[in-house]
Amino acid sequence: MIKTFKGGIHPPYNKDLTKNKPIEKAVLPKKVTIPMGMHIGAPCEPIVKVGDLVKKGQKVGEAKAFVSAPVHASVSGKVVAVEPRPWPGGGLMMSVVIESDGKDELFEGVVPSKPIEQLTPDEIKNLIREAGITGLGGAGFPTQVKLSVPPEKNVDTIIVNAAECEPYITADHRLLLERPEDVIFGLEAIMKATGVKKSFIGIEDNKPDAIDSINKVIAGKKDIEVVVLATKYPQGGEKQLIKAVTGREVPSGGLPMDVGVIVNNAGTCAAIANALKTGMPLIERITTVTGSGVKEPKNLLIRIGTPLIDIIEQCGGFKGTPGKVLMGGPMMGLAQSELDVPAIKGTSGILVLEKSDVKLFEPSPCIRCARCVDACPINLLPTNLAKFTERGMWAEAENYHALDCIECGCCSYVCPAHIPLTQHIRVAKSHIIELRKKNK
Amino acid sequence: MDDYRLITTSSPHIHSGESVSRIMFNVAIALLLPTFAGIYYFGFRALALVIITSLSAILTEAVFQKLRNKPITIMDGSALVTGMLLALNLPPGLPYWMAVVGAVAAIALGKQIYGGLGSNPFNPALIGRVFLMISFTTPMTTWINPVDGTTGATPLSLMKMQGITTDYAKLFFGNVGGSLGETCALLIIIGGMYLIFKGYVDWKIPASYLGTVAILSVILGQDPIFHLLSGGLMLGAFFMATDMVTTPLSGPGKLIFGIGAGLLTVIIRFYGGYPEGVSFSILLMNAFTPLINRFTVPKIYGEVKAK
C-alpha cells in the first residue's frame, strides 16, 4: 500500500531534467569558502589562521557546543582569509577561505576506522561527530545530536528519508541508484549506534528504479524495509514522513524521538558510510544543478565551499538571462543575490530559473477559498495567520499555532490571491519567538 | 562574468498558477449553463435581465472604488459573478429598474461597504435578492410560465398552497415557473459538477446541503425528489452556498454549513411563511460562518503537549 499524509500539493516535478544523469565528479575548485555554521546550532570556531597550509579532510573549525558539528577543509592549499563572508543562508558568516594548491592532498588523520562490528555505539557517534556530518536534506541538524537519545526516550524506529519531494532535485535519487549499499551501510551504523532494531526507507512512488535498487541491497535483511510513499510535496518533511510511515504524530513543539523515531536523510547515511569506511569527513556532496536557466543540468559531486558560479559554469553556464538562482528546490530553496557564495553541506540542489520563468505577483485580498487550509500538511489556517501578521496580532498567531509551521510553502503555492502566506507566517514566528525571549 | 541582477524573494518560488480572476471566470462559465436555460425558456427578457444586472453590478463596484480612491478591480470577475447570480435568482418578468436596484444593493450593501471582495460576511447576490424580495414582494413573486408566457405559480407554491405536485421531468428540464436560472436542474447540476471537477467548489457543501434536505423530506413524509428539484435549491446548493468568501474554511465547518442550510430550508419550506427558503437559509448560515470557523479550527498535526 502506498502511504502518505493529509494535505500537501502536487507541483510539477521537473525531475526529468536530471534524473537519468549519472553523478559526475566536479572539477577541483580553485578556491573554497568554508562557513563555520552550515548547521543548526552554534557555529564553529576557526582553528586555522591566514597563511596556514591545510590538507583535504583537515579540520578547520572546531565545534565547542553540543549542538554543533566541526567543519573540514575540502581541498588542500593555503588559508587566505578567516573572516565573515557572505553565505547562502543570507548575511555574513565567519568563514575560512582556502586557495587550492591543485594537489588535493589527503590529510594524514584521514584513516578508515575499525570495522563496524568492533565499534561501540559511542565510538560510532563520536566518529560521526568528528566527521562533521549533518543532515544533508537541507536544514542541517548535526547527525550525532540526533542519534544521542536520552535514556528515557524509547526510540524503536529509524526512518531513512529518501522521499526527495522537492521538485527538480534528483541528488538522492541518483545516490539510491548508484550507491545503494552505502546508504544501507550508513543506516546499519545508525541502527547500531542507537540500538534500534527496525528501520524503514521511505521512497516516493515516482522513483521505482530507486526502490528496486534498494530492495536488491536489503534482500534478506529483515530489519530494513522499503516504504513506498505517494508522490506528494512535502512527503519528505520529517513530520509528514513519520506520519506516513508509522502513523505517529510528533507532538507540537516536540522532536521525532518523542514518538520513538529518528529520521535521517539518505545522503546523510551515505556520508556516514563514507566516514566509517574511509575516515573521510563530510567535505563533498551530491548536488543537482538544474532549471530552465542552466545549459546542461547535471548531478554533480561537489566539494563543500565551491562558489555557486563555478558549479553553474561546469554545467555549461546560464541559458538565457537568469532570473533567480536558488540554493535548494523551488519550494523551500533560498534565492541568492550573489553567486560567489559557497555551496554548503545542505546544498542539495542549485536551481536556476530563467528570467521569463520567474513570476512576481501583486497580492490581492483573500477570498477565503480555503485552498491553503486544504494544502497545509500541519492543518494550520494559513489565511488566518497571515491576517494576524498583517495586524501585528502575535498572541492570536501563537494561539493558532504559528510556531508549528514547517514553512513548506504549500499555502503560498496554492493561493489564488498570491498572498505570500508562508512569508507572513515566518514573520509571525520570529515575532513570537522574540516576545517569548523577552518575557523570560 | 556578466553582472546579473538576480531576483530574491522568499520561498516558495513556484506557484500553482491559480488566480482569483480565473476562479471567477470559471464560475461565470459554469453559470452560463443555467443562464442559457433561462433564455431558452423565458426568452429575451431573461437575457436582458442578465446583462442589466451584470452591468449594474460591475458599474456599482467601479463607482464605489472610484469614490474611495481605491484601485478598480472589476476585471477580477467577482462583480460579474454577483450580477449573473442575482439575475438567475429573479423572476423573468421583473421590471428592469428593480433589477438595477437589486444589483446596486448587492454590490453596495452586500460587498463594498465591507471593503470589497473577501471581506463581505454575506453572499452579495443573495443580499440583492432578499432586498428586492422584501421591498417589492409582488413583482418578486409573480412568475411566468415558460410554455405560454402567462403568469402562474412555482411548483413549490403550488405544492404549499394547493397541494399540487409537478412531474419530475418538467422539474428536471426546467419547464416550470420560477426564477430565470433556477428551473433547469439538469444544467445547474452539469455546471456545478464542472466546478467541483475543476476544484473550484468543494463537494462537501452541496452534498451535505442536498442530502439534509432529502433526508428531512423523507422523515417528514414529503417527496424528497420533488423538494430537491424544485425552487432554488439546486442553484443555491451548487452556486450560492459554495461562495468561498462567505462559507467556512475547514471541511467539518463546510459540512456544518451545508447541514444547517438544509435544515433551515426545510423548516422555512415546510413550516414558514415563504414557499421557498434557500436564500434566507444560505444567508443565515453565512451569518453563522464566523462562529463556525471559530469552533471548527482544525486540529493541527501533533496537537498535544510535548512530553
Add this chain to the structure above:
Amino acid sequence: MAKELFFIIIGSIFVNNFVFSRFLGNCPFLGVSNKTETAIGMGIATTFVLTMTAVAAYFIQNYVLAPFGLEPFLQIVSFILVIASLVQLVEMVILKVSPALYNAFGIFLPLITTNCIVMAVALLIPMNNYNLIKSIALGLGAGLGFTLALALMSGIREDLEFADVPEALRGPAIVFITAGLLSLIFLGFTGLVPLA
C-alpha cells in the same frame, strides 16, 4: 400548552427576534458585540436576569398591581425599581456564591438595568396576559434571542477587524447596516410560528 411555550420561545428567538425585529436592547447590542467571548457572557447574564425578571413581573402584576388597581399608574415605576433591585441582588448573590462567576459576568450586570429588553419583557407579560410558565418562556426566549443576535454580530465583527471598511462607516455605522442585513435575513422566518 407545550406547543404554545415552544412558539413563544422560537418566536422570541427567530421570528420576532428581540433585537432584529423588535428593536430592543440595541445599546448593549452595539456596545458588547465586538468580541465573541464577551458577547456570549453578556448574553448569558442577560438571559438569567430576564428569566428572573419575568417571574418577578408576573407576581407583581398579578398579586400587587392588578388586585389593588394600581396597574395604570404604578406599573412603570414598580417594574423599573424591581428590575434595578433584582440586578443588584443578583450581583450580590453571585459575588457571595461564586467570585469566579462574578469575574466573568459581574461587569455586565450593571449594564443590564438599562437594557430595554428587560423592561420590555416585564411590560409584555401583563400586556399578553401570560401565566407564570409562559412568562418564564418569554423571558428565556428573549434572552436567548438577544444572545443569538450578540453572538452572530460578534463573529462578524471579529472578521471585520481585518476588513478595509470605509473610514466613515467604521464603528457603529457598519454595525447598524450589518444588523439591518441580519434583520433582513431573519425576515425569512416570518410566518414560521402562528401566533394566535
Add this chain to the structure above:
Amino acid sequence: MNQYAKMIIVLMIISIASGAVLALSYEVTNPKIQEQARQKLEESVLKVIPGAAKMEVVQKEDMTIYLGLDEQGNKKGIAFKAVGSGFNGAIELMVGYNPSEGKLTGVEILSMSETPGLGAKIKEEAFTNQFNGKSVEDKFIAKEDVQAISGATISSTAVAKAVKTSLDNVMKIYPVGGDF
C-alpha cells in the same frame, strides 16, 4: 445614623411625591382613556352595522356581543370580535352580522401586524368590503369565494377563517332568521 435617616427620608419623600403625582395624573386622564376606548369600540361597531347609531353591550354565554341600534332604538344588527392568526401575528377583527337576513354587514380590522404594502392591504376597504352582504352559508375560503390579496394569501386566508370561526360560534346563539 443621620446619613441613613436622610437617605430613607429623601427616598420616601420622593416616592410619596411620585405616587401623588401619578395618582393625580391618573385621576385626570382615566375618564378620558376609558372614553377613548369606548369611542373606538363604538366606532368600529357602528361601521360594521349599517344604520346603527348607538351601541349596546350584551354578554351571552361567555361571549361579548355588541348590539347596534338606530336613533329610535331599533335593532339593526349585531357585531362581535374575531381573532385570526396572520402572517406576522394576531389579526383582530370586528364583524357585523344581521341574523334575520343571515348576512354579514361588514368587517373591520381592529389590529394587525401584517407586512406593510402586502398583508397589510387587508385593512383596505377594497378587501374588507367584499364581506358586506356575504351570506353566512358561504364557505369563506380564500381564492374561492373570498378574493385574496395577490401575494398575501396567508393574511387573506387568516381573515376569512377568523370570520368564519367566530361566526359559527355566534350563530349558535343567534341562528339565521332568529331574533336578536
Add this chain to the structure above:
Amino acid sequence: MQLFKDFINGIWNENPIFRMVIGICSALAVTTAANNGIAMGMALTFVLTCSSILISLLRNIIPAKVRIPCYIIVVATFTTVVDLFMKAYFPSLYEVMGIFIPLIVVNCIVLARAEAFASKVGPVRATADALGMGLGYTWAITLISMIRELMGAGTLFGYHIMGEGFTPWTIMIMPPGAFIVMGILVGLMNMITRKPVE
C-alpha cells in the same frame, strides 16, 4: 453664551442619536412615519426636560448613595405621566408607539444626562441641555422617519409626495430599513464632521 453652548451641544456635537449613538431602540422602532418621529421626540423631550430640572433642583438634597434609585423614580414618574396623557389624548399615536413610550424610562439618554449633567449644574443650564438633547433626538429621529416614510410608503407626514408611478420600497418601513437608514446616516454624519467615531 454658556447656555447656548449647552443647548447646541445636544443638537449637533453630541447628538444622542448620530454622535453618541445612545437611546437608539426607539429611534429605530417608531420611525416608520414622520409623525411618529416627531411625537416620540416630543415625548422624550418632555420626560428629559422635566427630569433634568427636577434632578438639578434636588441635586443638593439627594444623598449620593441613593441617587440612582431617586433618578429612576423621577424618570419613571414623568414617563408614566406621558404614558397616561398620550393614552388619553392621542390614542392613535399611542397605539403606534406601543411599548416604546413606557420604555423611555430605560432610555439611556435620560439617565445619562441626569447622571452626567443635570446632577452637577443649576436648573437653567440643565434645562438648556435637556432641551438641546431632546431636540437633537427629535430632529434625528424625524429625519430617519421622513426617509423611511418617503421611500417606504411614498408619503410624508401622511401626504402623498411621490407620483402615481412610484413603487414603495417596503423594506424601508420594515425592521431592516430602520437599521440600514440609521447606519447610512451615522456614516454620513461621520463624513460631514470628518471625525470618525471609534
